[in-house]
Amino acid sequence: MSKITFIEHNGTRHEVEIADGHSIMEGAVANMVPGIDADCGGACACATCHIHVDPEWLERLPAKSDMETSLLEFAPSPTEGSRLACQIKVSPCLAGMTVHLPEAQH
Structure with a gap:
C-alpha cells in the first residue's frame, strides 16, 4: 500500500x-475522492480522471501513451504535469506522491 x-x-x-x-x-474512486469522475472506468477514453502531478514526481512516472497525450489535449487546464490517473499504477516508488485536482472535469 502506498x-x-x-x-x-x-x-x-x-x-x-x-x-x-x-x-x-481506482484508489480515488474507491475512496470517493471528489473530482475524479472516471466515466470510462479506466479505459483511457474520457479524461475525467485528469490530475496535475507535482513536478518532483514526474520523472518517476511512465511515459504518456499517445492515447493519453491525445486525451489530455482536451482536458480543462492542462499543465506540464497533467496526467490521467487511470494510466498511473501505484508502486512503492510513488508512496507519498501529491497530485492536484483541476477545478472541473469534462
Whole structure:
C-alpha cells in the first residue's frame, strides 16, 4: 500500500492508501475522492480522471501513451504535469506522491 495525497482546487486534502498495482484512479474512486469522475472506468477514453502531478514526481512516472497525450489535449487546464490517473499504477516508488485536482472535469 502506498499513500497518495489528492488536493482539490479549493485546497482540501485527501490522503488515500492505494494497493500497489492499482491505478491512482481506482484508489480515488474507491475512496470517493471528489473530482475524479472516471466515466470510462479506466479505459483511457474520457479524461475525467485528469490530475496535475507535482513536478518532483514526474520523472518517476511512465511515459504518456499517445492515447493519453491525445486525451489530455482536451482536458480543462492542462499543465506540464497533467496526467490521467487511470494510466498511473501505484508502486512503492510513488508512496507519498501529491497530485492536484483541476477545478472541473469534462
